[in-house]
Amino acid sequence: MPASPIRRLVPYAEAAKSSGTVVYHLNIGQPDIATAPAFWDGIAGYREKVLSYSHSAGLASYRQAYAQQLNQKGYGLSADDVLISTGGSEALVMAMMACFDPGDEILIPEPFYANYNGFAAMGGVVLRPFTTLIEENFALPAVEDLAGAVGPRTRAIMICNPNNPTGTLYTRQELAGLAALAKAHDLFLIADEVYREFVYDGLEHDSILSLEGMEEHAVVVESTSKMYSACGARIGALITRNRELMGTVLKYAQARLSPPTLDQAGALSALLHTGRDYFDGVRSEYVARRNTMVQALNALPGVQCPLPGGAFYAVARLPIDDSDAFCQWMLEHHRHEGATVMMAPATGFYATPGLGKQEVRLAYVLDQESLVRAMDCLATGLEAYNARG
């Protein structure tokens, strides 16, 4: 089981804090956005005397409402196509265990969310990366190029859209290409769509649920925790119209009995009573933060950061040769106005050894004032690091 690479730096951050240094956490996806008020209303309105298990697939009322809301986009889902999980993470683990036999392979664009390594290890599945490039804003390769990567053990293609760590939003054309490949080779197409509400600049998120003829292939992972800024609620969902697959997933769900019941009550209320204005407000806030951070990054000498279309992450190339060493050095040695910055070295997001050594992932989950200070701190840090001699 691989250790989470972002966590390696935690002791250095803790040491910095205990010496009185402010640490700007751009390393994790824990937003400071207030949880949707309707979530709290759902918790406060819970009136049962016994906090009992829910159905292993989730509260029936919640699954029903969940399917209905998705069906506003014309997907034609039933409640049975939706399984409520304990966070998006559990849905990913269940997908890894239910879709594959040990030794099966998944094609996946790198850089990718580092915890996928752990989930794959749990299922005994092998992740086969194909590299996307910062110069191309991490766009997917042409389908023709990808087809050659399909091998005898390939059973699925997996994407995260919008992407963590890059923030890249895939186009409908890119998705259609993946769907064609999945159908041609009878592969699952697994899409982690936990950031689907975090899409900017008037762009639209296309779910793989909207693709034709993908009923047996498409597996979608969502996260209520992410959508309503309730990360600690640990409520997500696995969505598929493949009944055989859902039957297998349900067995895993039954073994762990149920997702948290009270949190589902909050999530149901959030789903039913959170208006578009909440998301509009959240999106405006993230766009402002993104613009502040990315503009500041691209103004630094030797720094390159594509503008992300979604999520709340960006990958930047820095004028350094070892991002792990640089991120650690920042925490250990660089102070600017009593503060330092914690970033995630991008090496942990690549499966191919040696890649990502000049890149870091930055999560723009802090308010703008903090982001400005963090960028000033990074600017002086880069200067000092490269002047060490």
Next chain:
Amino acid sequence: MPASPIRRLVPYAEAAKSSGTVVYHLNIGQPDIATAPAFWDGIAGYREKVLSYSHSAGLASYRQAYAQQLNQKGYGLSADDVLISTGGSEALVMAMMACFDPGDEILIPEPFYANYNGFAAMGGVVLRPFTTLIEENFALPAVEDLAGAVGPRTRAIMICNPNNPTGTLYTRQELAGLAALAKAHDLFLIADEVYREFVYDGLEHDSILSLEGMEEHAVVVESTSKMYSACGARIGALITRNRELMGTVLKYAQARLSPPTLDQAGALSALLHTGRDYFDGVRSEYVARRNTMVQALNALPGVQCPLPGGAFYAVARLPIDDSDAFCQWMLEHHRHEGATVMMAPATGFYATPGLGKQEVRLAYVLDQESLVRAMDCLATGLEAYNARG
């Protein structure tokens, strides 16, 4: 992945209910006891605006309080020896994944909790059962007999104490025997102690944490959800003083980010502010229910049911030859005063094929009046079943 055997009967129970029949659910461990009031106080008192992730190992305040409470029994634990899990189920899965390599074997008394099969399958671990007998109230065999079962791939002994499904409470002597075996063969001793507060007749529960020289061997699973009748809270714990093992467990915990935060706030409040009188009241209630049910069972011709010392389950031998068929027949065909009874066939709790065909597991989680009606229904059912000709 094996399906939960208890769940196979669910469609028959649903059909009975939709035709207007009352179904007494003696098949599941979902108590009707009110959740400890202090749990709800902890939820109502939660004041954060952002429901954020907790530490992957759980809220620091909760782990600290958890260790302190256990230390009242002299265990000398630190907060780092306690990892908060998403229900006892997740702690069991983590133990299966962290303690073993695929193909490793666990010695386990049968009958055992059926979901262990699923957890073992996830970890690629093989459960090697040794049979305990209803005639001996499911006591453990002598250590000398057990030693012969230790093979080259054996890496652990696993028990549930008090036991699900039998309700058997193991003696200190039985535990000391297992500890000696674990030390002699360098095995883990994994104890599922989620029912530790449910112990009756003035008996005391002995945790394997109290056994000498077991620091590197003992792994305990607990469940806040069970203890405070908050099954839907999905809060449990894995406790071990083996630092290397805890390091591996923490990697799995980090991959899934965190257990539910709000439920931990409830659990912390329950832990801090639930007095002994709450547990005394719960125990009295269960003792009365147990006595009612077990006396009624043993009064039936051909029925044998040992008096359980703990948990809220009993295994009874019935005058039938196929418990799966009988339990299904009860749901499909037997009605007494407009009601029927759902039980768990014991076959699902044995790994050895053919065992448990005369036995069922009954959970005494209903109020006494319902239990009396359920026993009347079972009595007439047995009569009618055996008179079918």
